[in-house]
Amino acid sequence: MHISSQFDSGNIRIIKADSPEDIVLAINPDNQSEFYQWFHFRLFGDAYESHHIKITDLAKSAYPDGWQDYDVLASYDRQSWFRVSSEFDGDTLSFEFTPEQPSVYFAYFIPYSYERHLDLIADAQMFLDCEHKLLGQTLDGRDMSMLVIGQPGEGKKNIWITARQHPGETMAQWCAEGLLYRLLDEEDGLSRKLLNDAVFYIIPNMNPDGAARGHLRTNAVGTNLNREWAAPSAEKSPEVLYVLNAMDEIGVDMYLDLHGDEALPYNFVAGSEGIPAYSPRLKDLEDTFKQTLLAVTPEFQDEYGYPKDKPGEANLSVASNAVGQRFECLAYTFEMPFKDNDDLPDPVFGWSTQRCQQLGEDLLVAIRAVLPKLR
Numbered sequence: 001m002h003i004s005s006q007f008d009s010g011n012i013r014i015i016k017a018d019s020p021e022d023i024v025l026a027i028n029p030d031n032q033s034e035f036y037q038w039f040h041f042r043l044f045g046d047a048y049e050s051h052h053i054k055i056t057d058l059a060k061s062a063y064p065d066g067w068q069d070y071d072v073l074a075s076y077d078r079q080s081w082f083r084v085s086s087e088f089d090g091d092t093l094s095f096e097f098t099p100e101q102p103s104v105y106f107a108y109f110i111p112y113s114y115e116r117h118l119d120l121i122a123d124a125q126m127f128l129d130c131e132h133k134l135l136g137q138t139l140d141g142r143d144m145s146m147l148v149i150g151q152p153g154e155g156k157k158n159i160w161i162t163a164r165q166h167p168g169e170t171m172a173q174w175c176a177e178g179l180l181y182r183l184l185d186e187e188d189g190l191s192r193k194l195l196n197d198a199v200f201y202i203i204p205n206m207n208p209d210g211a212a213r214g215h216l217r218t219n220a221v222g223t224n225l226n227r228e229w230a231a232p233s234a235e236k237s238p239e240v241l242y243v244l245n246a247m248d249e250i251g252v253d254m255y256l257d258l259h260g261d262e263a264l265p266y267n268f269v270a271g272s273e274g275i276p277a278y279s280p281r282l283k284d285l286e287d288t289f290k291q292t293l294l295a296v297t298p299e300f301q302d303e304y305g306y307p308k309d310k311p312g313e314a315n316l317s318v319a320s321n322a323v324g325q326r327f328e329c330l331a332y333t334f335e336m337p338f339k340d341n342d343d344l345p346d347p348v349f350g351w352s353t354q355r356c357q358q359l360g361e362d363l364l365v366a367i368r369a370v371l372p373k374l375r
Contacts, residue, residue, distance in 0.1 A: 001045040008113045009167075011214030012041035020051045027055065030215040032222030037062045037262060038168035040107040040214060043099070050098045053106075059091040062216055066262030067093050070339050071350060073110060076101045081110045083350050109260065109338050110353050112170040114142070114212045117205050120177060121145045127184045129195060135242035139220040140209040144242050149183050150199040157198040157253040157374050159367060162243065165225040165319065166217045167210030169260035171336045171356045176204045176258055178357025182364055190364055197371055201250065206239055226257075227315075229322035240319075252327040253374045254285075254367065257319045261335040265342040266304045267359065270333040272324035274309025275316070285330040285370050292369035297362045298344055299355065305335070330370060334363070 001020055005012040015024040029036040045051060058067050071083040072095050084106075086095040097104070124147050125132035135144040150156070161179065163172035180202060183191045194200075205211060209220035218224050223236045232240035261268075271286045272278060293300045314321040324331030336359070340350040 001043070001051075003041055003043055005041040005214070007042075008115065008212055009038075009040050009111050009214045010042075011039050015056065020045060020049055023051060023053045025053065025055050026057050027061065028214070030210065030218040030222055031213060031220060033215075033218045033224075035062045035215070035217040035224075037066060038108050038214060038216040040105070040111055042103060042105050044103050045099065047099055047102050050096060052096050053094070055093045056091065058088070058093055063262035064090075066338060068263075069265070071095075073107050073350075075105045075107075075110075076103070078105055078111075081107070081352070082348055108168065109170050110174070112164075112173040112205075112211070114205075114208060117173070117208065117211070120180070120204060121147065124180060124184065129186075130184060133246075135203075135246060136238060138209045138239060140212070142208040142212070144208070144239055145203070145205075146243075146246065147180065147202045147204070148199065149180070149202065150195040152199050157371060158201065158251050159198050160201045160247060160252050160255045160323070161258065162203045162206050162256075162319065163258040164204070164211065165206045165239075165257065166259060167205075167207040167213075167219075168216035169258075169336075170211075171260045171338070171351065171353075172258035173204050174353045174356035175334075175336060175360040175363075176202060178360030179363055180204065180360070181357075182361040190368060194364060194368055194371070198253075198367075201246070203243060206243070226259075226319050227317045229319045230317040244322075247323065247327070252323055252329050254329055254370065255320060255323045255327075255331040256363065256367075257323075257331075257333050259333055259335050260338055262338050264304055264335070265337045265339045267300045267334075267336050267341060268302065268305035270306045270320065270335065271308070272314060272321050272331050274311060274314030275321050275325040276312055276314075277325050277328045278311065279328075281373075282324070282328075282330060285373055286332070288370050288373065289330065289332065289366045293362065293366040296365045297359065299341055299359055299362070301343055330374065 013026045067088040075081040131148040163176040228237035320331040320333040
């Protein structure tokens, strides 16, 4: 029996693994940070033998509530991922698994590898409506890539979408992939209409270093990018600096920042009610977006979410608040679950890549609804 995590986005620490009946593991924190929650490892052992696995020291993890009612994800082929029933006692997550093949992978959520990210960028740039722009390099020397969909022109709106500021929130990039490919579909009437009226600026992976390193929340030097938008720096947060500079150069009429929430089993948005620039116009845009998405898909709801900021009390280091204030535009943080959507549960797969991708496609309908009102 062997447990390994020396691969893209791998993260686990072996406490004890002498017997399949008593495997004890722990999660490594992000580099230069105390955040930890993301795990991704491979178990190699005897097929059809029961393995009892415990992941410990979770009371001190980034979001302990995220382990309540959470089921581990497993895959034999790294393509199809399914849930494994798990139990959490307040500090230890326990599950029993009898593999049907010698090798099986386990992860906190379905991984989105750096290689798949590179494939996405390379494939998208082959479409006529897409231009690949290199914004710069990360602290580990990886490329920061932006995809520009549509042809800039007079009167066209600038729609910005970022995903995966927090690298362990892989559902964000799966969602961005679904949105991107529908937007690039030349036979899709909605996409054709959108590209007549707008240009999309999409950064599918804001944090490639953290993603490859197996981090939950930070970049290579332990910086939480979604707290850097007030004053990003080349030393701590070049990823944000590149994107904000590009936004200043091009302009922003609407912004979506895609994320995942560890604890809440729902899809929801967090708006910019607390920014000084908030106005009836922005509220109307937010309401139109939400009402359209509620009509389009049962995967979205507006009952559960984060508490709304009081007027003038928004944290302007958070991306959606910072961008909403800077450009006086509609700016939403869009959250998806690590567990499942409790309004539409799937006990076998939970919240899945297919559902992320479909939700990404559906987001375009809500974007179209607000587009005529943006300026």
